[in-house]
Amino acid sequence: MIRLLLGALLWVCASISWAQVLDFSEAETRAILRHGPWPSPWSPDPTNRVSGNPAAIELGERLFFEPRLSPSGKVLCATCHAPFRGWQDGRARAFGLAETDRNTQSLFNVRNNRWFGWDGAGDSLWAQSVRPILEAREMGGSQAEAAALIRRDPELSCRFEKTFGAPPPADDEGVFAGIGKALAAFQETIVSGRTPFDDFRDALEKGDRQAAARYPLAAQRGLKLFVGRGNCSACHFGPAFTNGEFHDTGVPFFLKGGADPGRHGGLKKLQANAFNLLGAHNDDRSGSSAVKTRQVAIEHRNFGEFKVPSLRNVAQTAPYMHNGSLATLAEVVRHYSEINPDRLHAEGESLLKPLHLSAGEAADLVAFLESLSETSSALPPRLPSTACR
Ligand code: HEC
Ligand code: HEC
Known part of the structure; x- marks a missing residue:
């Protein structure tokens, strides 16, 4: 029973x-x-020669939390991409030195992206990573000031050399591209569980x-x-x-x-950007990573389109x-x-x-x-x- x-x-x-x-x-x-x-499986980014490099990740982490990348000394990447708030800021629209027009995107799994920004104005993680440094309402800096910071700060210039195998070069654009690539290497570690x-x-x-x-x-x-x-x-x-x-x-x-304008404006910005994958700073010499950028065409329907x-x-x-x-x-x-x-x-x-x-x-x-x-x-x-x- x-x-x-x-x-x-x-x-x-x-x-x-x-x-x-x-x-x-x-x-x-x-x-x-x-x-x-x-x-999901991932392999290092061929357009960034320091992708996955431990020294680059460490430099990138420092730069991510570095207020001096903004000449105001008041805004850092983490102001808007706060690690404890899902790598964003909880605000409707981002606020750096002033309020912007867009919501801060989270950085979770950003290494999987094909296009960057709500409008796809970036075609690589490293190009997208230097954008806010130059934006007047975000960090309000310049290439020259960011490059000068790397050259003058012993800790940062030492880490730059360790990462790229040579001290920060004399041309500002070269240093600036390096800043983007180190920031990208750090952000590639931000994966959700x-x-x-x-x-x-x-x-x-x-x-x-x-x-x-x-x-x-x-x-x-x-x-x-x-x-x-x-x-x-x-x-x-x-x-x-x-x-x-x-x-x-x-x-x-x-x-x-x-x-x-969403994607419509993003494509115009992408084509005008010296850091796009068609430019001199793409480390992928095979040329295959630039195909998607060469092929984009601006169409009327892109107006008002945003990234999924x-x-x-x-x-x-x-x-x-x-x-x-x-x-x-x-x-x-x-x-x-x-x-x-x-x-x-x-x-x-x-x-x-x-x-x-x-x-x-x-x-x-x-x-x-x-x-x-x-x-x-x-x-x-x-x-x-x-x-x-
Ligand atoms: C003032 C706030 C603010 C600051 C400071 C800021 N961001 Fe952002 N971030 C944004 C906003 C807003 C977007 C969406 C931008 C767009 O659509 O044009 C964004 C987008 C991004 C993206 C694209 C994500 C995706 O999924 O496409 C990356 C990568 C990024 N930011 C990295 C950085 C890094 C690195 C720094 C520091 C150098 C930084 N951000 C500083 C607000 C900020
Ligand atoms: C036609 C493509 C498309 C379909 C179908 C679609 N979405 Fe979306 N989704 C998007 C786009 C594009 C955005 C961003 C729109 C914007 O910012 O203006 C978005 C944004 C979102 C967001 C906000 C995420 C964030 O971080 O801001 C959520 C949540 C979401 N969708 C859920 C859904 C759900 C649930 C469905 C089905 C009922 C759905 N989506 C169907 C394209 C789509």
Whole structure:
């Protein structure tokens, strides 16, 4: 009798845990598996000869926290990209020496990007990394002042030499490119950790339903919407939840006295930038890394397009969108639910239709987005810093 009861109890428990995995179709399962594995493989950046170099990482870390890169002495990279706030600032629009027009992007997994900035004005991590030093509203510096700092500070010039194998050169542009490459090497270490979603995805791949059942049902329902009716995966694609491209999602892009041209303006800036991959500072002599930059063409439809952000750790990086206009994930989901197709540009974003989600469905989608938060940090432990030489 007791054995019978125990057996029944076991059966009930087993069927409860079985019941906790939703029925995902084959197509849904394939779509879910494409969002992993995590962490995704990475190899050093061929356009940056010090990518992955420990001396460069250490110099880059110092420069990231160096207020003297701004002649004001008041603004450093970490002012806006605060490590404890998901490498951003929690503000709608970034504020350095003055308020800017855009939201600070998080730096999680920035090494995976193909284009940089909300508008893709950067084609390498190192070129993007020197941009804020020159911006009047961000750090308000110049190439000459940044290069002079490296040459005059014994610690920085020693680390520069250790990194590049030669002391800082006489030309300011050469030193400035080196600053960008060291900053890039440091930022390549900013990788986000494993999430509840990743555990679910891997369990699904292995067919381990018991492990899969640990993933909350609300998140599973939200995931079903994400890869299914919501069509979110079309743009928030792959392990980092971005296709790396630019789209118009109907977020208003008007500014005081004008409009943010988005990708349209970004391409113009990219072509005019001496640090783009077609320029002299690209370390990839094969020329293959510059192909994407040579091939871009500015089209009218690029007006109002912004980069598809990664959604890893997205719950840590409110507020949202290129102008920080949406305060919470619930507001973002409402935006997609009620999207007005007339607001999308003429070519039309056939990928986006108003979803008219119920309150429960909207909450499920938020629960899914929250499950993309790391459960432990993947940042390498920082070694105690010793003086150079
Ligand atoms: C005043 C605030 C501010 C400061 C200071 C700042 N940033 Fe940023 N950062 C931003 C904003 C805003 C963006 C988005 C820029 C755009 O779309 O044009 C951004 C974007 C980036 C990106 C692109 C991320 C991506 O996913 O494409 C990188 C890389 C970056 N910053 C690195 C740095 C480094 C390195 C420094 C220090 C040298 C720095 N930032 C200083 C506000 C700041
Ligand atoms: C047509 C491509 C496309 C589709 C489909 C799409 N997104 Fe986006 N998503 C974007 C772009 C582009 C942005 C940035 C827009 C901006 O800043 O103006 C964005 C921004 C976001 C953000 C804000 C992230 C941040 O860091 O600011 C979230 C969250 C998000 N999308 C979730 C979703 C969800 C959920 C769906 C499905 C209901 C979805 N997206 C469908 C392209 C898309």
